[in-house]
Amino acid sequence: MTLPPPAAVIGVVTASDRASAGIYEDESGPAIEAYFRKVLTTPFRIERRVIPDGFESVRDTLIELADAVGCDLIVTTGGTGPAPRDLTPEATLAAAPRELPGFGELMRKVSLEQVPTAILSRQLAAHRGKCLVVNLPGKPAAIELCLNAVMPAIPYCLDLIGAAFIDTDPAVLKSFRPKLK
Ligand SMILES: Nc1ncnc2c1ncn2[C@@H]1O[C@H](COP(=O)(O)OP(=O)(O)OP(=O)(O)O)[C@@H](O)[C@H]1O
Numbered sequence: 001m002t003l004p005p006p007a008a009v010i011g012v013v014t015a016s017d018r019a020s021a022g023i024y025e026d027e028s029g030p031a032i033e034a035y036f037r038k039v040l041t042t043p044f045r046i047e048r049r050v051i052p053d054g055f056e057s058v059r060d061t062l063i064e065l066a067d068a069v070g071c072d073l074i075v076t077t078g079g080t081g082p083a084p085r086d087l088t089p090e091a092t093l094a095a096a097p098r099e100l101p102g103f104g105e106l107m108r109k110v111s112l113e114q115v116p117t118a119i120l121s122r123q124l125a126a127h128r129g130k131c132l133v134v135n136l137p138g139k140p141a142a143i144e145l146c147l148n149a150v151m152p153a154i155p156y157c158l159d160l161i162g163a164a165f166i167d168t169d170p171a172v173l174k175s176f177r178p179k180l181k
């Protein structure tokens with residue numbers, strides 16, 4: 001009998017002063033959660049956080065989700081721009097020092113096809129041991145676009161860093177694992 005793979009733990013972090021204060025409703029966090037429910041075929045559970053912008057709040061939330069909760073993957077939304085309190089990329093690198101520059105490059109490229117201000121996002125991806133962290137912009141419209149661009153490489157990236165096994169429904173989104181000899 002083959003045992004099913006253990007459920008992956010996916011953190012979803014909304015960094016927004018106004019959403020965390022209840023001034024507007026967080027739409028981007030739920031959109032990230034809905035995205036994983038649509039594309040993943042393997043078991044997972046979601047850990048959501050809605051926090052204020054800022055270096056310490058984001059860094060400490062990422063460390064808690066990676067180390068105490070045991071997240072395999074954390075997707076953040078918001079705080080990637082050039083405004084003074086947009087510190088998600090700095091906080092991500094403080095928590096997860098090993099950057100994977102291709103993620104930010106690709107997400108900006110696909111976003112630029114839709115909006116000229118895409119170049120204002122400093123979004124990146126990096127890993128803290130067995131946990132991959134991916135930054136998305138705050139705008140709800142950026143969520144599916146950016147995730148569709150990088151998701152094909154995420155399952156194999158998780159394999160390489162020793163995180164949980166995840167897989168996508170190829171009818172919805174094809175992920176790519178190079179064939180191993
Ligand atoms: N999580 C979110 N849910 C819904 N809408 C959002 C979210 N984040 C951003 N937005 C929308 O995008 C706009 C610009 O986002 P941005 O991240 O620049 O917010 P902001 O002006 O820096 O303020 P704050 O960080 O307090 O949300 C917001 O005014 C809001 O309309």
Ligand SMILES: Nc1nc2c(c(=O)[nH]1)N[C@H]1C(S)=C(S)[C@@H](COP(=O)(O)O)O[C@H]1N2
Nearest residue numbers: 078079080081111117118121137138139142
């Ligand atoms: N796909 C996509 N990327 C986008 C945007 C968008 O609307 N769609 N907004 C841009 C804008 S206006 C800003 S200021 C930056 C940073 O947004 P953030 O601070 O909410 O992360 O993301 C950019 N990237």
